[in-house]
Amino acid sequence: MISWRKHYKRGLIAIGLLLSTSASIYAQGDAKNGEKLFKANCAACHALDKQLIGPSLGGVVDRLKKEQNLDTDWLHKWIKDNKSLRESGDKYAIEVYEKFNKTEMLPFPNLTDQDIDDILEYTTNPPAPEPAAADAATGGAADTNSVAALEAAKKESVNSKIILISLVAIGALLLWLLLKLQQLVKLQQSEELSELNANRAVSLGDLYRKYHYVGKGVLVVLGVLAAYGIWNWLMWIGVYKGYKPEQPIYFSHKIHAGENKIDCQLCHSSAKYGKVSEIPSMNVCMNCHRTISEYNGKYMEPGKDKAFYDGEIQKIYAATGWDPASQQYTGKTQPVEWVRIHNMPDFVYFDHSQHVVAGEQAIISSHNKKNPEAKIDVVCKACHGQVDTMNVVQMANDFTMGWCIECHRTTEVDMNNGYNKEYFKNLHDKLKKQYGSGTKITVDAIGGLECGKCHY
Known part of the structure; x- marks a missing residue:
């Protein structure tokens, strides 16, 4: 009887030790620190609740124990140097590598054992998001923007009512004045004169002979106004400042270039080396959105929510298959019919690389001198406006010949550039002698006004 009780007690102690050891696997790390480390090192390829480039990592410790009977020591080896683990002949390491298209995971030798334990604790017991932070991430910005939009709408409505009431009051005043004038005229006329005026017939010929100078003058003025109107209309054909068409996939430059600080040339790469700044292909979008399948940013445009942005990302997936x-790619792709905004006429030659590379510093400097209240840090903004603040890109300038010529007349050539300093040395010396030592070389002085530079 005593022997049985001893074995029973020993069994309970062993079970207790086993349970405490098992529990310690999940409680040996700091989940909050693990969340930071996960976002910094793992989030590009992994998520807790779904597969990305690599498998989902939610509950990976428990899953690995149940399916492969492997503990956290294996995960430590895999995370620090998965290549060495595969080369050692580890069967499961090779299986994972083969399963995910032989995509080699980056080694993380910089992570300490405690760092890895923190990450594993986060994958096992992720901390609940703080209510304040969650509210700010989902609704704070949207609420602020919605309130601002509502206030703007109220102001606009009040202004409209004031204008309408003013117009009605002016109309009523004019009508009252007209009635009073009619009463005065009637008072000043005798009965005989009123009867005579009522029966008298006046011919158009008499009126024309009497007032022909006035008539001719009016016709001349109308002719001049009509000619000016036609000329002005012709001059603005093809000028679409403010044009912002709706695109098949909603793309907010404010979110990408503004909130996330993505360089313009990451997507429009040919602007630096070619004549045309092309529309980036959908593969460029997939460089990021292969792993970013939902919108978790703080900024929300008024009238838009997370579901809207997530839906637009799904359109990218549908287009690329x-x-x-x-x-994986299914091979079933769909063309995206983007609506072009900026389009130079066929008879105009414009080289982006010449402005983006050779003229970059000169254009930025000239723009900031002329617009000290709206300085720019990227050369693209000189022509395309503050794109990083636009949810929907619009044509920010006229893009007329006069607009281009004015820029060439006021933009100074960057003489700090070694090539320009040597190439235009003689011209600069000549201008100094002619106009004084303080003279500057502007683009028009080096051929910026020659017709053949843009039309040939």
């Missing part, structure tokens, strides 16, 4: 569940 990307299956986010299997993390």
Whole structure:
């Protein structure tokens, strides 16, 4: 009887030790620190609740124990140097590598054992988001923007009512004055004169002979106004400042270039090396959105919500034939019919690289001198406006010949550039002698006004 009780007690102690050891696997790290480390090192390829480039990592410790009977020591080896683990002949390491298209995971030798334990604790027991932070991430910005939009709408409505009431009052005043004038005229006329005026017939010929100078003058003025109107209309054909068409996939430059500080040339790469700044292909979008399948930013445009942005990301997947569940391309693609905004006429030659590379510093400096209240840091903004603040890109300038010529007349050539300093040395010396030592070389002085530079 005593022997049985001893074995029973020993069994309870062993079970207790086993449970405490098992629990310690999940409680040996700091989940909050693990969340920071996960976002910094793992989030590009992994998520807790779905497969991205790599498998989902939610509950990976428990899953690995149940399916492969492997503990956290294996995960430590895999995270620090998965290549060495595969080369050692580890069967499961090779299986994972083969399963995910032989995509080699980056080694993380810089992570300490405690760092990895923190990450694993986060994958096992992720901390609940703080209510204040969650509210700010989902609704704070949207609420602020909505309130601002509502206030603007109220002001506009009040202004409209004031204008309408003013117009009605002016109309009523004019009508009252007209009635009073009619009464005065009637008082000043005798009965005989009123009867005579009522029966008298006046011919158009008499009126014309009497007032022909006035008539001719009016016709001349109308002719001049008509000619000016036609000329002005012709001059503005093809000028679409403010044009901002709706695109098949909603793309907010404010979110990408403004909130996330993405360089313009990451997407419009040919602007630096070619004549045309092309529309980026959908593969460029997929460089980021292969792993970014939902919008978790703080900024929300008024009238838009997270579901809207997530839906637009799904349009990218449909266009490229990307299956986010299997993390593979299906081959079923759809063309995206983007609406072009900026389009130079065929008879105009414009080279982006010449302005973006050779003229970059000169254009930025000239723009900031002329517009000290709206300085720019990227040369693209000189022509395209503050794109990083636009939810929907619009044509920010006239893009007329006069607009271009004015820029060439006021933009100074960057003489700090070694090439320009040597190439235009003689011209600069000549201008100094002619106009004084303080003279500057502007683009028009080096051929910026020659017709053949843009039309040939």
